[in-house]
Amino acid sequence: MALPARHHSRSRINKRRSHSALKNLNLAKCPHCGRKIVPHRVCPYCGYYQEKEIIDVYRGLSKKEKKIKEKEIENK
Numbered sequence: 001m002a003l004p005a006r007h008h009s010r011s012r013i014n015k016r017r018s019h020s021a022l023k024n025l026n027l028a029k030c031p032h033c034g035r036k037i038v039p040h041r042v043c044p045y046c047g048y049y050q051e052k053e054i055i056d057v058y059r060g061l062s063k064k065e066k067k068i069k070e071k072e073i074e075n076k
């Protein structure tokens with residue numbers, strides 16, 4: 001079985017990896033609830049996109065959970 005002639009130095013490995021760091025997400029502000037969201041996506045907190053409600057975020061929640069969520073959106 002063929003083997004590499006010599007191993008890569010730590011320096012060479014680190015230089016290659018210098019480009020693989022994660023960059024900060026460029027987050028936009030939701031115009032409806034004001035939280036930071038990924039741009040061009042439906043807001044996961046209030047379910048709005050372009051001033052229209054796309055997702056019913058209260059679906060499947062109990063009365064108590066619904067009240068808490070409503071308060072959360074109001075406060076933001």
Ligand SMILES: [Zn+2]
Pocket residue numbers: 030031032033034035043044045046047048
């Ligand atoms: Zn929102």
